[in-house]
Amino acid sequence: MKKNTPLAILSGLLLWIAWPPTPYTTFLLFIGFVPMLLAMENIIQSTSAKKGKQIFNTAFIGFFVWNVGSVYWVYNALKQVGNVAAIPVTLIPYSLGPLLMATACWLYYRLRLLTGRSWGLAGLVCLWIGYEYLHQSWDLNFPWMTLGNGFAVSHQWIQWYEYTGVYGGSVWIWVVNILAFLIYVGLREAQTKQLRLKLTSGFVLAIVLPMGFSLYTYYNYTEQSNPSNIVAVQPNIDPYEKEGTIPTATQIDIMVNLSKGIAQPNTEFILWPETAIPDYIDEDRIQQNPYYRQAHSFLRNYKNGNLVTGAETYKLYNTRKTATASPTQQPGVFADSFSTALNIENGDKVQFYHKSRLVPGAESLPFGKALSFLKPVFEHLGGATGAYGSQADADVFYSQSGIGVDPVICYESIFGGYIARSVKKGAQFIAIITNDGWWENTSGKDQHLDYAKLRAIETRRWVAQSANTGISAFINQRGDVVQQTKWWTKTAIKQDINLNSDLTFYVMHGDYLPMAGSGIAVLIILFIIIKPRFKKKLRTA
Numbered sequence: 001m002k003k004n005t006p007l008a009i010l011s012g013l014l015l016w017i018a019w020p021p022t023p024y025t026t027f028l029l030f031i032g033f034v035p036m037l038l039a040m041e042n043i044i045q046s047t048s049a050k051k052g053k054q055i056f057n058t059a060f061i062g063f064f065v066w067n068v069g070s071v072y073w074v075y076n077a078l079k080q081v082g083n084v085a086a087i088p089v090t091l092i093p094y095s096l097g098p099l100l101m102a103t104a105c106w107l108y109y110r111l112r113l114l115t116g117r118s119w120g121l122a123g124l125v126c127l128w129i130g131y132e133y134l135h136q137s138w139d140l141n142f143p144w145m146t147l148g149n150g151f152a153v154s155h156q157w158i159q160w161y162e163y164t165g166v167y168g169g170s171v172w173i174w175v176v177n178i179l180a181f182l183i184y185v186g187l188r189e190a191q192t193k194q195l196r197l198k199l200t201s202g203f204v205l206a207i208v209l210p211m212g213f214s215l216y217t218y219y220n221y222t223e224q225s226n227p228s229n230i231v232a233v234q235p236n237i238d239p240y241e242k243e244g245t246i247p248t249a250t251q252i253d254i255m256v257n258l259s260k261g262i263a264q265p266n267t268e269f270i271l272w273p274e275t276a277i278p279d280y281i282d283e284d285r286i287q288q289n290p291y292y293r294q295a296h297s298f299l300r301n302y303k304n305g306n307l308v309t310g311a312e313t314y315k316l317y318n319t320r321k322t323a324t325a326s327p328t329q330q331p332g333v334f335a336d337s338f339s340t341a342l343n344i345e346n347g348d349k350v351q352f353y354h355k356s357r358l359v360p361g362a363e364s365l366p367f368g369k370a371l372s373f374l375k376p377v378f379e380h381l382g383g384a385t386g387a388y389g390s391q392a393d394a395d396v397f398y399s400q401s402g403i404g405v406d407p408v409i410c411y412e413s414i415f416g417g418y419i420a421r422s423v424k425k426g427a428q429f430i431a432i433i434t435n436d437g438w439w440e441n442t443s444g445k446d447q448h449l450d451y452a453k454l455r456a457i458e459t460r461r462w463v464a465q466s467a468n469t470g471i472s473a474f475i476n477q478r479g480d481v482v483q484q485t486k487w488w489t490k491t492a493i494k495q496d497i498n499l500n501s502d503l504t505f506y507v508m509h510g511d512y513l514p515m516a517g518s519g520i521a522v523l524i525i526l527f528i529i530i531k532p533r534f535k536k537k538l539r540t541a
Contacts, residue, residue: 078090309344
């Protein structure tokens, strides 16, 4: 451990330095795992006992360094419960990813006991992809550290994400790291010159070919002209003052004035951020709501205008209609509350989208179905379990002129496959409404914007982002940030974007790569479990 822990920490530091939003260091992703692989190889080749435990612990330490360095800002969003009390709570998101990563490495060791190094390393790639897909799909989802996200700063290198999504980047990083590792260990092993030449050639080609294809695509990509004028508003209202301190009508006035100050007669979409209307609105009586009417009234000057805004809404039921519905003070009446995106038109039509990818713990109760038996207990104690309801899948808002927009609320923008489904349904551009002020002036807001560039490349759609207290921006179909605001600035920006209706390979086929990798990972785990038992039966037969 004394020898291998520093190697694991070195890996963690290299990966952290390479991670967005740090510029000019992305290339370190290609060697960041080499020290970790060396540490695991040292343990495997040693004569010490409990090698599996050593590999797990060593890997966890390195990955913990990487994760904490990259998402340290999570603490800022939780410290409202108390500076000290937030520390143990923060350890959950800091540790969960490293635990899963270390488990993948432990399974790699178990596979190595049954196969050779080459098969083991190939299996490690699938096990890692399986972990990433699990961490995107289960109730404790937090795919912020998916390896392919690491190229968000150097988006010119990964234009081929329109075919693979971010998981293609994860595979790319692992393949190059494994080749670099094999070249290095070959220096201390009896490796033939011919094999070393093959590995070196493979290492160079594994970098040059994907990057060369990407750069060629980047510099030759031309958008089809199909302009639409979009406005993104950044009201810069302190998130801790949105509810209770600043009257809702005042907040709406701020956004109306910012919108009027920049919108044109031909503006088709105006974006307000997540929870721009913080007072709860009854969806079934929205036309009578004074805040809705206040927001709706200024659209009269924009013939084809649509307002996409965040809001807090609720629905009432006579029965417990959904798993997230809770009893109200009125007997026999239940309610669901939602983090909602509204599409408000010039006419009376209103479209609703309920945030589907909820933040575990903060917005939803993980494994709520399995733990549903606890719901009455929490309600009896006066608490809420799974604070928000949600809808099952992605959706599209359509304007009166037929333009389709994908409404994306904050955290949802890191789910590439989810957004691809909305684009497949007809979205011609992506509208992200968010409130990143909880993280304060940290790299969290910058990473969030950088990751939006990946969604633009995967779908070849413009991204318009309206942030309350973060960074508002416009991103073109190549992933270039064409325009962005400064942090903690009250402003609005506008842009003529090009709508696109063509579907990329990734949009058509979704997360086929991680699903295939996960399937292989399951087979590997079954192989690890079954083969030793099969051998034991043969010996005793």
